[in-house]
Amino acid sequence: MARGQAARYRFESRGDGRSPVCYHEKMTTGHIFIATSLDGYVARRDGELDWLMKQKTDGEEHGFAALMEAVDGLVMGRGSFQNVLSFGDWPYIKPVVIMSKSLTPEDIPDHLRDKVRLSSQEPEALMQALDEEGWKKAYVDGGKLVQSFIRAGLVSDITLTRIPILIGEGLPLFGSINQDIDLEHVSTESFASGLVTSKYRII
């Protein structure tokens, strides 16, 4: 289990009179689904996504819908939240937690009050709280959040889609870590558009 990751034990009967099996169960796990340029950026320095939006991916299913189905909710940063708000219609059905120390409840538009809430907690405390609410899986979105959740050992898997373009500079997906993190390659799929999606489990 990754360093810093909270854990609990679950005992389950075998149904045959023998002593129950002890499962080592992780807390709410973080799941990342994100696209980067081939040189590893999630956005240009100013947040611009033109290089991503211009890709012709009509009819392709890169796995986002399946992940959305599997998670109990989303955790995102202020930047991602404001980005999503700028799109107009709110795209998420599941509950969303915005991690921010600067936003206040007044920053949440009225029509989103039942879907979106704020948290000023640190990643570990938040995941602990979500676990107590019954969340098993959380989709973790946003460049900075991804880095801090990885560093805290709260990420279970990363689904990374490589866009076939070099943009030279921008906001990197990955940041510094305290020690190497070995990954287990789960699957890779390439698409007619040139996008390549690989899923890795953190081990």
Place this chain on the structure above:
Amino acid sequence: MARGQAARYRFESRGDGRSPVCYHEKMTTGHIFIATSLDGYVARRDGELDWLMKQKTDGEEHGFAALMEAVDGLVMGRGSFQNVLSFGDWPYIKPVVIMSKSLTPEDIPDHLRDKVRLSSQEPEALMQALDEEGWKKAYVDGGKLVQSFIRAGLVSDITLTRIPILIGEGLPLFGSINQDIDLEHVSTESFASGLVTSKYRII
């Protein structure tokens, strides 16, 4: 054709009496075959490759032998040269050009004099010279060289193998460029070891 890339024209008979076809033919093309950590580094800051060497890839063929077969020779920087020298036996059969402004002929060991030569030329001038010698394809090796050859528009394709590990910091494969570079995804293959190799053409 990429910015800065030299070109020539070749006329070829159709064999049916009609006027010959004019082919727009590139000069010697640069080909990259390199591995990076999932976070995009070719080596740790001090050049260390322990994270790469520990991968268990026995029996896997990631395409290097086929590339070596296809190229007329290799172009590498001083750092890569000294790295290869440190391995002991010289692994290359084809001619190698070391791009360096600081090395002198005395730095080439005697037993490599017929296989290795130095060039202090800039990338474009070197590729022009290699073209005049009849080289069609050159394998371009080494982190810094890859960046300068891409910037100069001298690279035709990139075969990139992703190692399933995050190392947090190191020497990045890609660097700044003057403008976005669109890539065409050619193929992707994943291996039992967890390595994923993708080939891209620069368009």
